[in-house]
Amino acid sequence: MSIQVNNIHKTFGKFKALDQIDLEIPSGGLVALLGPSGSGKTTLLRIIAGLDFADAGSGTISFNGLDVTSLAAAKRKVGFVFQHYALFNHMSVFENIAFGLRVRPKSEQPSELEIEERVHKLLKLIKLENFGKRFPKQLSGGQRQRIALARALAVEPQVLLLDEPFGALDARVRRELRRWLRQLHEEIHVTTILVTHDQEEALEIADEVAILNHGKIEQRGRSQAVYDFPTNAFVCEFLGDVNSFSNEKQTTLVRPHEIELYRHEPSGIEGVVRSVNAFGAVERIEVDLLCEKKLILVERSSAVKEKHPLSTGDLVCVKVRKEFIFPHA
């Protein structure tokens, strides 16, 4: 099921939450809406789900070319997963997942046996087979979010919408669930939109990302392409650490791993090593530039680190491998 967002506007009082949004999501795709808080990404997701409505007179939302703009949320067949799970705490895990099937009109309702079968299949999919009888409050955050996902999937939605699904979880669980979600998507191939403010999460999970800022889409494309070829300084800065140099005419941005350091090189910009932080595969070095009063961040792989060890106070030469230049408008 493909999703077309066509010329959507949304204002809250005087605040423009969404400003002329056009977005097309291909059937079976996994697209991340990425942006800082307040950029309008959650609002857009809620409008797609039918939990919010765009301004009167603005454009349309279509599923597979079918206009659903004025269709109620209950009729859109959308699976929505909330940041804080929004589970029904008074129901067992089993009943939570079965909820979407039980509220169907009598004629479309599956038999008790079918419901049981489907719920058990989903419990297996989220790797919580033996948790059906528990209540949500007895489970960890990661488990609860997986149940919320199973509950959304139980109704076989045409579209899966995830609103910062891992935002409330700790870093390790988050990484695990990310990988699991990616796998899950490869298994079931339901069109998915993921809203997140975590660029690493977006780039890792999604086929494509759309970067939002101030209610506008700044850039849209495949994850790697957006990272390698940002169209403006905001996108570049948002997608990762950068060293920024600007003058009246332009802003130059350099990623920390695109800088090389040499100890004995007559030419180049000189600097002094201020601090060395070497844990894991990447060594992070802060260098004080001598020509400009400026501290820059450099990242080196461990292979380079072993060949050319550096310590605080060393005099080095700085060379830039790749830079992004954005002229000021």
Add this chain to the structure above:
Amino acid sequence: MKSQFSFLRFFKSQPQVIPGFGLSLGFTLFYLALIVLIPLAGIFIKSSSLSWEEIWMTVTHPRVLHSYKISFGLSLLASLINGFFGFVIAWVLVRYSFPGKRILDALIDLPFALPTAVAGITLCSLYAPSGWIGRYLELLGLKVSYTPLGILLALIFIGTPFVVRTVQPVLEDLDQEVEEAAISLGADRLQTFFRVLMPPLIPPLLTGIALAFARAVGEYGSVIFIAGNMPMKSEITPLMIVIQLEQYEYAKATAIAGVMLVVSFLILLCINLLQSWSSRYQRN
């Protein structure tokens, strides 16, 4: 034997993270004993000066028996009616915003603040056959003042705040996202209400009903003016106690009070069990 042992150990050697357990529990027990248990025990001790036969005669006197029906029956009915309307009021106060909402919210507590006798006299004169409301009800053939219906009205009046004030905070804490989740899963309004919103509200609703019931059973001031107090018709049990007191039959008065206490305690216990069953999912 073993459970007794671990019970003792709980008091003795288990390290407690939150300090002050011994002191605060001791104070609580002392305070409850002084304020609640000793006076209540006094009731039973005083009535024990009567023989069993006398006690039985007193508490099963036809007039007294009928007053139990009036007191417990109408109190239960009033608290259930308060349960329904209190729920509706709490719902309106929490879910919608409208001009004058704050004033309405403050109005809810007034039955607490008003001296009960004032409430009783006001209700009585409003609903008397010549009163502002009573004269129209009279045309419909409805008598309120000086009938059990009047008692019910007074009991509803004084019990209004309980359910509103117990349901309101829980309703306020309900997560809007839970409702949205139900809607996006295809639930219609009624399904969302009965399957998702209502279940978490049942425990506070039961608490409110229990409080309203307890208050209604013991109510004297407001009821006595509107009841008419006709024997075998509209006499409440507290009145039976007062009548015994006026005849200096203190032991007989406490005997009837003892019956009220035991029955009230049993009813409240039932409501409490129901409440804890309905909130079982909150336990870890």
